[in-house]
Amino acid sequence: MPVTVVRLNLVDPDATPRSLSERYRAALEMAAFADERGISTLQTEEHHGSPDNWLPAPLPFAGTLLGATRRITVTLSALIAPLYDPLRLAEDLAVLDLASGGRLITVAGIGYRPEEYAAQDKDWKRRGVLQDEALETLLAAWTGEPFDYRGRTVRITPRPYTRPHPPLLVGGSSQAAARRAARLGLPFFPSAHLPELEAYYHARRAEYGTEGWCLMPPAATPLLHLSEDPDRAWARYGTHLLYEARRYASWQQGTVRSAVRSRAEDVTALRREGVYRIVTPEECVAYAAEGGEMASLVLHPLCGGMPVEEGWRSLRLFAERVLPRLKD
Structure with missing residues (x-):
């Protein structure tokens, strides 16, 4: 079907x-x-400061969708991960994963509007570094074990329901996004039908020795x-x-x-x-x-x-x- x-x-x-x-x-x-x-799926997304009231807060909205349903998955496509505090994001996603029994799927994007970064006081030129930190922090936090974060040892609880971690994909249309997904062993979700980028992703996976798959539109x-x-x-x-x-x-x-x-x-x-x-x-x-x-x-x-x-x-x-x- x-x-x-x-x-x-x-x-x-x-x-x-x-x-x-x-x-x-x-x-x-x-x-x-x-x-x-x-x-099959409810899909929601994120944009900030749009004059037409475009949804800016996908996490609380996803929570209300999950609370109103029992079976259907909810997909955040995409969450602009660099705009969030990584530790708080790990906690929020873990709680939604627990409350829903694993029905939340997150596609972590980097965004394409500099004004959204400016509004959240984030450095647009450092968006790649911020995305790396966010994804690495999520994966470390969801183990439930102590890990190093910005020079100090932290631990995030509770552990999520889904093992080894809540469904997390890397979204994007660039080789940098594909490399990032391959390096971290995460699935890759191109933002358009880009077979050449899928091939690039799998080639980088082979180099890194990681597992993963591509969800090609x-x-x-x-x-x-x-x-x-x-x-x-x-x-x-x-x-x-x-x-x-x-x-x-x-x-x-x-x-x-x-x-x-x-x-x-x-x-x-x-x-x-x-x-x-x-x-x-x-x-x-x-x-x-x-x-x-x-x-x-x-x-x-x-x-x-x-x-x-x-x-x-x-x-x-x-x-x-x-x-x-x-x-x-």
């Missing part, structure tokens, strides 16, 4: 505190619904919204998809590589491009069949400030008219 994902980043450029609170509560209800219906990873009438949905709600596409495009300059990268300037171009897709249930099933067991269906029910009721329509269509056919 294909991997099925519900993405939640809580973006709403027109939100008030009250409406944003309602959106958060709706996201928790959607999470519980996805869990009950057998969807498919060549196409569209964000899906379901509707019985896609033409009508594009006309009414396409601006929400375009909003997120344009926001991402404004951040992803230069060498940044991403599985979700749009160059569309208007709704018509966005629809033609295919990065964001509004599909019927039948079209969704056909898309899954094309991808087979390796297919990944990513629903984005609250994309770009999408009205909550429309997000529910999409999610229910998927659960009632797509999931049963995928299971069959």
Whole structure:
């Protein structure tokens, strides 16, 4: 069966505190619904200082998602690890791992926005050093044994539930990220379909003598919204998809590589491009069949400030008219 994902980043450029609170509560209800219906994963992410209320605090939000569910995994993709105090991050992730029975997956990224580092009083030029320290500290802390940290001996408790440590992947689109994952013996999650980077990762693993694997995104990873009438949905709600596409495009300059990268300037171009897709249930099933067991269906029910009721329509269509056919 294909991997099925519900993405939640809580973006709403027109939100008030009250409406944003309602959106958060709706996201928790959607999470519980996805869990009950057998969807594989909830995915959330991290950005700071965005004027559209993009989720800045994935750890507490992941905790609420895990508390609202019983089976589904929650993936942080990605957590910007250099922005955190490494010891506190080790504690927080250990507690979430214990409370959820190992259902939290963390993709540790380095980020690509210097302004996020400036806002957190972190040195953008030292981001690689900070990422190394964060990952090395997590792995040492989760053993439960004393270890050296910045010239002193520390010990972090409690030990996590998952052994040898909570699920942790290194994300990125650079050779430096691939080398880092290989050196530490951690799985590597490229931020786009980059087969040459996967080969580089495995070559470096062989040099370091470490274990590991690569979770390569498919060549196409569209964000899906379901509707019985896609033409009508594009006309009414396409601006929400375009909003997120344009926001991402404004951040992803230069060498940044991403599985979700749009160059569309208007709704018509966005629809033609295919990065964001509004599909019927039948079209969704056909898309899954094309991808087979390796297919990944990513629903984005609250994309770009999408009205909550429309997000529910999409999610229910998927659960009632797509999931049963995928299971069959």
